[in-house]
Amino acid sequence: MxxxxxxxxxxxxxxxxxxxxxxxxxxxxxxxxxxxxxxxxxxxxxxxxxxxxxxxxxxxxxxxxxxxxxxxxxxxxxxxxxxxxxxxxxxxxxxEPAIKPAALQSKTKTVGVLATKGTLASSLFHSTSEIHASGINVIVREGTGLVQLIEEGKVDSQETRKLLLKHVRPMIDEGIDYLVLGCTHYPYLVPILKEILPESVQIIDSGxxxxxxxxxxxxxxxxxxxxxxxxxxxxxxxxxxxxxxxxxxxxxxxxxxxxxxx
Missing domain, CATH: 3.40.50.1860 (Rossmann fold)
Incomplete structure (x- = not known):
């Protein structure tokens, strides 16, 4: 085999x-x-x-x-x-969303997680967060609409940029210093995210x-x-x-x- x-x-x-x-x-x-x-x-x-x-x-x-x-x-x-x-x-x-390394390395004790509704609602996600992110302010955001745009080949479109900014801006305002990408589609959005996010925010995915x-x-x-x-x-x-x-x-x-x- x-x-x-x-x-x-x-x-x-x-x-x-x-x-x-x-x-x-x-x-x-x-x-x-x-x-x-x-x-x-x-x-x-x-x-x-x-x-x-x-x-x-x-x-x-x-x-x-x-x-x-x-x-x-x-x-x-x-x-x-x-x-x-x-x-x-x-x-x-x-x-799984890489909450553990983000929580361990965060200096602001505030990390963001961008994921799908199905991931964020799962018992595995909640148990992982409880185990590895105790004492950390985890800001979660459903990336509604992003997967559909990527599946349509619109990774670098203005529509995608606008929607992505809408999703991550509340997390930026909360003072995150790590953004965890909780969907395997989202690494293709990293170039846009680097334009949107402050330089102090690190991006983590599981690849x-x-x-x-x-x-x-x-x-x-x-x-x-x-x-x-x-x-x-x-x-x-x-x-x-x-x-x-x-x-x-x-x-x-x-x-x-x-x-x-x-």
Missing amino acids: RDNPIGIFDSGVGGTSIWREIQKLLPFENTIYLADSKNAPYGEKSKDDILRLSIKNTEVLLKNDCKLVVVACNTATTNAIDYLRKNYDVPFIGI EAVARQTKSILNKNGLLASQRSKAYHRFYTNANIHVLESFVMNGETDYNVSVLDF
Whole structure:
């Protein structure tokens, strides 16, 4: 199984930010990525719907012989990963907002979290906040509308800039010195955020930590790929193929983007 692919799924193109970090750290690993864009955003759905979609995505990846599954979606992780781990035999890597490092490093004792409704309402998010952010003023904000704009390929639009400013300005006014990105779509907004935020505010996302955890779990289970000259990367979407292509074009010589009905 060592040369079987790593499976990655998200509610759309956002999880490609996680894929990039994994591919950078583990260049010999084959990957299969599912962008469930026709059902995006997950953050507005019920827990039952999120679980159903997560099961569907997992089973598609397992049919493609994936040796490990990365749930590259904060909302799916917080609402479904416990079930997935109990019911399937492969390792699962989840995504959580990086509250712990922000809380530990904050000098103002005030941090912001920009995430989806589904993530912020989850019991996992609340328990993580209680454990790691005791004594910290955590300002949460639902990034309503941002995922939809990114899924439409409007990352650098004036509409996106205006909406992003509306979401982060209250947190700036509260004196945050760290902004935690609690959705894998949001790292694509970092260039705009750096223009909006004061220089004193640091941005944290989970991408590098997820890649390190993926490597650790593969190594622990004896599943690290044998080294080869070039790994393959397969990307599937059930919506607009051109949007996904625009997020994964990075000079790879062996990658393929296709439409798949799942």
